[in-house]
Amino acid sequence: MTKRVLLVCMLDSIHTAHWVERFNNSDIVIEIYPSQKFRHIHPKIIKQLGRSSNIKLAIHNRFIPLAVYGYLDFFLNEIPSKLGRRINRVRSLQSHLNKSNFNFVHALEIQGAGYLSAQLSLKPETQLIVTNWGSDIYYFKNIATDAALIRNLLRKTDSYSAECVRDYDLAREMGFSGLELPVIPNSGGNSYLIGDFANRKEFLIVAKCYGGRFGRGDLAIEAVTKLLQSEKDFRIFFYSVSPEYEKRIIALQEKFPGRIDFSTISLGKSHSELMELFKRARIYLGCSVSDGISTSFLEALSHGVYPIQTNTSCANEWVEKGIHASLVSLNLDEISSELISKATNWKSLEKLTSHNFEIARTLLDPISIQAKSQTFYHL
Secondary structure, three states, rough: OOEEEEEOOOOOOOOHHHHHHOOOOOOOEEEEEEEOOOOOOOOOHHHHHHHHHEEEEEOOOOOOOOOHHHHHHHHHHHHHOOOOOOOOHHHHHHHHHHHHOOOOOEEEOOOHHHHHHHHOOOOOOOOEEEOOOOOOOOOHHHHHHHHHHHHHHHHHHHEEEEOOOOOOOOOOOOOOOOOEOOOOOOOHHHHOOOOOOOOOOOEEEEOOOOOOOOOOOOOOOOOHHHHHHHHOOEEEEEEEEHHHHHHHHHHHHOOOOOOOEEEEEEOOOOHHHHHHHHOOOOOOEEEEEEOOOOHHHHHHHHHEEEEEEEOOOOOOOHHHOOOEEEEOOHHHHHHHHHHHHHHHOHHHHHHHHHHHHHHHHHHHHHHHHHHHHHHOOOO
């Protein structure tokens, strides 16, 4: 009998796309349900919906173009009708569950999908799987309202997965008592595009520069500024730049002509374009208040780029596996000092990045990650 999974997830997320991609044309039916409002389905998900007979949208009329599905979902779930009521996302999902038989409901992150799934009434034969993304527990456990919601969810969870050992320990502390699924990166080995390692020829540094709740792009900008003032050869590419940092980076462009380029969150580079930059870069810099492994950290490893990452992530678990990286605190002097030190001593890093590349080739092998992923659904 073919197993059925109801995947509650973000439909506009590249991480969702990479997860679903591991099950293309496998012996399991996966129905995707949006955990929150969205405008567009991610292009990679649309591609899989078109070519994989076992990947479907949970609630979708075939006469409605996928391009407008997000707007329809928003209208039905978010905009009150003339009667002052709207179709509640929980009620809609519960109704779909009642009409079908699923072996698993899989919440693919906690703050959206997890909180939503915790409100469902599942049939005895349906197991609840919860996957932790990034800082889902690590950060939000410190907020009282979220901590209560997380505990409620984990008490109902049959199986749990995360990309950090750290988060399994935290889940146990918060009431989880079910099955621990394999530790694997959320974004998957198929996203890292590991190729032949080549020595870096360009003096290029890529720096993630987002803000909001988790990002500390301001620290990245200040550290890079100090490097540019002391070194004449390096160029910088800032990506995922948040609106609050755009003017500061434009000012840097004027101060250091021809040495700064950037892409914003709203007008970002595609994943493949960004990976082309990683292939040419020497150093990756990432600063955040809280994180999981950090997908960018792993992408750096798999392209022979030396990573400098704040120790607010669980990248230390990869250092324990033999990876060479600089883990720094959220301190500008420490970050800038480490950045300048590594940038000016690149020759000493070439063997280290080559070593990282070989470890990444093994630990981020797409076939191995796909095999571990399929054990989630007992395939």
